[in-house]
Amino acid sequence: MKIAINGFGRIGRAILRQILTTARGNGIEVLLINDIAPLEMCAYLFQYDSTFGPFPHPVGQEDGRLTVLERSIPMSHQADLSQVDLTGVDVVLDCTGIARSSDVAQRGLAAGARKVLISGPSPAAEQTLVYGANEDQLGAARIVSNASCTTNGLAPLVKLLDEIGGIDSAHMTTIHCYTNSQPMVDAPRGDFARSRAGALSMVPTSSSATHLIDAVLPHLKGRISGAAVRVPTASVSAVDLVARLRTPMEEAHFIAALKTGTEASEVLGWTEMPLVSSDLRARSESLILAAPEIRQIGAQQMRVFGWYDNEWGFSARMLDVARLMAA
Structure with a gap:
């Protein structure tokens, strides 16, 4: 290639x-x-x-x-x-x-x-692809968007959860490291909160994954909302997803199904260790699920937490999608 x-x-x-x-x-x-x-x-x-x-x-x-x-x-x-x-x-x-x-x-x-x-997201793209979620939709598109780093982490997880128990509704919060779109010191930006010094505060903001997930997995359109909190770290972000499934199940069965699905995925990872963000730097997976953070509330509401290196993992997916396009 x-x-x-x-x-x-x-x-x-x-x-x-x-x-x-x-x-x-x-x-x-x-x-x-x-x-x-x-x-x-x-x-x-x-x-x-x-x-x-x-x-x-x-x-x-x-x-x-x-x-x-x-x-x-x-x-x-x-x-x-x-x-x-x-x-x-x-x-x-x-x-x-x-x-x-x-x-x-x-x-x-x-x-x-x-x-x-x-x-990144682009209205000019003929197709938006997330490897591990909808790469089979490439078709003859010549201009393709690789979506966002958060969408690359979220979409394969959402697809897996929907296969396990059917998603009724879900809300995602990405705890995201600061990026070049934020100033180092307070300076005007389009968004008031994102005009504040990125390395000094946690900054509530929006996430492009909220609308991109509808484009990537249209059968779930309107069922998943999302937001972001930018935090004062330089690399590695996290997805914190709370989902209500349509199929009731026991927590042990849910965790076993999630682990099995993760192990079969090309882009999802799994860890049993109590890791912190710096431990995941330069990991190539789109999302590494943290088993100690998984929770079940009742028979249908699940909380799933995962880490992703928003630069390294996303770059790995760029190469994966580029190979599909070249083929």
Whole structure:
């Protein structure tokens, strides 16, 4: 599979790290990286990462290329991707966060790539996919959204719960680390609460997963609500879901069914340990269910808690979906 990475920020760099250091990168050739930042800055931020630590191999620059692990990857610095030659690229992984309109989303196709995968929600996408929930709906879509990190954690869990006992209704709260959409110090943003310093307060806000879950699992439309609380940690978030099932069952039976379903999943994980968020850093699962946190109230109401590395796990799913698109 031949790819290009457009936007070399948190997700773009995590994707390249996984290509270079994990089995998920087998058979993937990176033909180009495009980012508006200078090559020197891109190489520096790839080599030294405050969340995942220094890259364990030398990173260099030569003749406009990023050199690492015997790879020499051309870099361009165009704000408009359509100005770059992407002939031979199977999938452009658009990690800029700006591909929300059709004209921007289609720039990769205009440059010669076969398909475009967007690293976030996008109204311009022909299809929104979550691996482990609705990847069978890809069809002939050429512009695909990989949804959000929270939706990637929530949707496979919701699908499993619905298979176990049928979801009557549910509410999800994501306890989410701060992101670049929040200021370091109080500064104006569109949302008043998210205008406050992200590393100093817990910030109640909305979650895009609330409406994306309806698009990914339309048979559950209107049954699942959600919200978010941004918290002062740099990585790893959590899903706290309370669901009312249509089928009454004993707690032991519910937990056994949940564990069995998790073990059969490609994207869900399971832990019996009393872990904290930093223990889950750089885990590639979409969601790791925490067995000690599972609760049952009555015969039909369940509480399920799971961890997800919102950067690393999401980047892993970008590569999984890109393989489907390339095929």
